[in-house]
Amino acid sequence: MKIYKFGGASIRDAVNVRNVGQVLQAVGYTDCLIVVSAMGKTTNALEAVVARYFSADSNIEEALETVKDYHFQIAYDLFPNSKPGLFTELHQLFEKLANFLSVNKSPNYNFVYDQIVSYGELLATVILHHYLESCGMPNVWTDARNLIKTDTTYRDAQVNWELTQAQIGSEIRANALHITQGFIGSDDNGFSTTLGREGSDYSAAIFAYALNAESVTIWKDVPGVLNADPRYFKETTLLEHISYQEAIELAFYGASVIHPKTLQPLQQKEIPLFVKSFINPLLEGTKVSKGVALKPQIPCYIVKKNQLLISLSALDFSFIMEENISEIFKLLHQYNIKVNVIQNSAISFTVCVEDKFNHFEAMRTVLSKQFKVSYNEAVSLYTIRHFESQSADLVLQDKTLLLKQVNRETIQMVIKE
Incomplete structure (x- = not known):
């Protein structure tokens, strides 16, 4: 089978849903399983529902109505003369969601998040299922929660591969077009779980692995993977081929290629992945x-x-030794600050970090008891894989270099712009 994954941008409105049908007509859809994300910014809208659920004085109905209106508008745009089956199923899904909100007793944010946010993918696939049927493309709507079985680590669930492979093998049949959801699975008790960052891509890889698929194709609004982000570089080049290892390297350094957890199951069975427009x-x-x-x-x-570029030196000008570095990394882990570059000398230790949760000030208070702390805020980290002599010059034009690190394949520069 072939696995096709369509993300939120590809189905964000009726025009794009119709385009999915045209894509399938153009490339073929026999013996195919389609993995679909939530439509447009639905996940964000459902996160607002979760936030209001945990805020006693907020109007949760208003946030829920925003999600409802968005999906029904797409359905009306696709079927102006109505389609009873579709609208009935949409109403049923929203009734189930409202029922959960009224009866849930769990105070566990992550659990509640997964039960609510998972509806984004369910709503999207119901609409796409009915639209493709209306275009003469019969398909089987399949609930991924019955197939991808996980543990109870809500919002970052770990896949039970043995059970998942058995479920997929028994439910997905060849010579048919299947529509299912990305990002979601379920635990042993049947509660919804989500697979964390890049979850829909990961779902596509899970299905491919379990089905020994011919290939996986991720459909995007770009022609493929480019060698640079066009927001920051005027000239970019399409990469025709990337090895699994190189793609993992690029992802490690922060490229929005494919998440390593998506690549790993594909690499194990040498299933090729395509990124197409x-x-x-x-x-x-x-x-x-x-x-x-x-x-x-x-x-x-x-x-x-x-x-954030942080430099530390001992208050008594002594060497920065292993025990000091160990203590620094414990604090970075404790305050959930991600390290991207490390550089040390005899009396200083420097890290370029990402302070996503704004914990640096709290950590700095602790560090200042042992170290002299200096730092630069709002800096940029440029990584160049397979660099050439002029590559750094291109990046450094009209910028101040704060730190540079070079190895055989990669140069990293922290820059003040």
Whole structure:
């Protein structure tokens, strides 16, 4: 089978839902399983429902109505003359969601989050299922929660591979078009779980692994994977091929290629992954598989904005030793601050970090008892894979270099812009 994954942008309105049908007509859909994300910004809207649920003085009905109106508008746009089956199923899903909100007794935020947010994918697939049926593309709507079985680590559930493979193998049949949800699964008690960051891509990889699929295709609004972010670089080049290992390397440094957890099951069975454009579906796009690291072999630029560069030295000017570094990393872990670059000398230790949860000030108070702390806020981290001599010059134009680190394949520079 072939696995196709369509993200939220590809089904954000009726025009784009129709386009999915056109993509499938163009590339073929026999013997295919489609994994679908929530529509547009639905996950954000459902997160607002969760937030209001835990805020006693908030109007939860208003937040829920926003989600409802959005999905019913898309359904009306697709079926202006009505389609009773679709509208009935949408009403049923919203009734189930409202019922959960009224009867739930659990105070566990992560548990409640998964039960609510999972409805985004369910609503999206019901609409797509009915639309494709109306286009003469019969398909089987399948609840991914019956197939992807996980533990109870809500919001970052770990897959029970043995049970999941058995469920998928028994439920998914060849020579049919299946529509199912990305991002969601269920635990042993039947409660919804979600798979964490890039969960829908990961779902596609899980299905591919369990079905020994021919390939996975992720459909995006770009022609494939580019060697640089066009928001920061005027000239970019499409990467025709990336090896599994290189894709994992790029993701590690922050490139929005494919998350490593998606690549790992595909690499184990050597299932190729394609990143293609749902705007121009017949273009070749990017292929991720075994083989050469990059084609073409050119520098790849990765940018991380809003970084923090911290330098530490001992108050008595003594050496920074292993025990000091161990203590520093314990604090970084404790305050949930992500480290992107490390550099040390005899009497100083420097890290470029991402303070996503704004915990640095609290950590700095603790660090100041043992170290002299200096730092630069709002710096940028540029990573260049397969760099050439002029690559750094291109990045450094009109910028101040604060830190540089070089190895055989990669150069990293922390810059004040």
